[in-house]
Amino acid sequence: MNGITTFHTGFPLDVADGNFLSLACVGSTFYACPDIPNVVSPAQYADPHTSKFVNTATDPSNASSLDHYWFNPNTFAVEAPGTFGNAGRNLLRGPRISNFDFGFYKGTAITEQIRLELRFEFFNLFNHTQFNPNGAVTDISDGNFGRILTARDPRLIQFGAKIYF
Numbered sequence: 001m002n003g004i005t006t007f008h009t010g011f012p013l014d015v016a017d018g019n020f021l022s023l024a025c026v027g028s029t030f031y032a033c034p035d036i037p038n039v040v041s042p043a044q045y046a047d048p049h050t051s052k053f054v055n056t057a058t059d060p061s062n063a064s065s066l067d068h069y070w071f072n073p074n075t076f077a078v079e080a081p082g083t084f085g086n087a088g089r090n091l092l093r094g095p096r097i098s099n100f101d102f103g104f105y106k107g108t109a110i111t112e113q114i115r116l117e118l119r120f121e122f123f124n125l126f127n128h129t130q131f132n133p134n135g136a137v138t139d140i141s142d143g144n145f146g147r148i149l150t151a152r153d154p155r156l157i158q159f160g161a162k163i164y165f
Helices: none
Strands: 002-008 097-109 115-123 156-164
Touching: none
Parallel strands: none
Antiparallel strands: 002 097, 097 115, 115 156
């Protein structure tokens, strides 16, 4: 038997503004545009399974709410035209990872020189939903700002056999 347990606190995430209101991004550049939104309040994280917020940046009428939010999008506001926002670098943290992998191996001798190994491997053994930080939308100009849209693989079970000769 063997097992691998992984605990990770979450990757840092930057917040961006794709509206280019600073007017500093003209033409092509080697570097990313420095447009960032303003921070209105401290970051408020939520459970993407059950969270619902109204995104006032993209829906000023407050007419609809979306679910699967990782953080409250109302924490940030669009900067004024011709200025840069005050959001710092790596302001947010991505979702945590708590993953358990398990393997069970059984070796059996068939003859003196031939042996058979059976392998039973389980990845994400407890089938916890683990959200992918690459799926977190951190661009305030996107309609899904604050939501997390992808998850890591569910439980995977793998069976295998090896013959050594």
